[in-house]
Amino acid sequence: MDNRLRVLRAERRWSQAELAERLGVSRQTVNAIETGKYDPSLPLAFAIAKTFEMKIEDVFSPNGM
């Protein structure tokens, strides 16, 4: 699954630690999602989209789309 986490975070000038704090997860989780090593659960994906005030499909997309 591809995601725009790094771009969206950079637009808001948030650090990984800051985003992790907002989401209630570890910084390693944010990093693993950004680098594509880990796909988040559905509840976390929704929480990420809500944090960025976007639809989930605007943050995440299937590989290569």
Next chain:
Amino acid sequence: MTSSLLYTARDIRNYSVFIWWMAASMLTFAAATILIDGSVIPAAAGWALTTATAILMVASMRSYIAFLRNADELLRKVHLEALAFAFGAGVVAMMCYRLCERLGAPKLDVNDGALVLFIAWIGGQWIGARRFAVAEEQ
């Protein structure tokens, strides 16, 4: 209490509870083993210590399950994979060593199997943590 890279503050707190229960159960286990083996205490006291050890170990298990249920989802994945790795390594080690014993290797007791499980569990956590190691922030 501060967060580490993989553990949130909540995870550190819950994992600390597990570590305390485990340390208490290991101390009680060691004390019971020494006292029962040395016939220092009466049988009734030996049974009481054994029961206390079992209760503390069950408490450790419950605190670990509570830690896992509330853990950060990546951390939970790392720990569950470490448990799977430990279970597999334990089965392989114990089954294969049974064959080695038949070929003349020294006999081991059940504590040695538990040690294999424990080392494989720690090793599995290390492997998982390395797999999701944090790259430089960009």
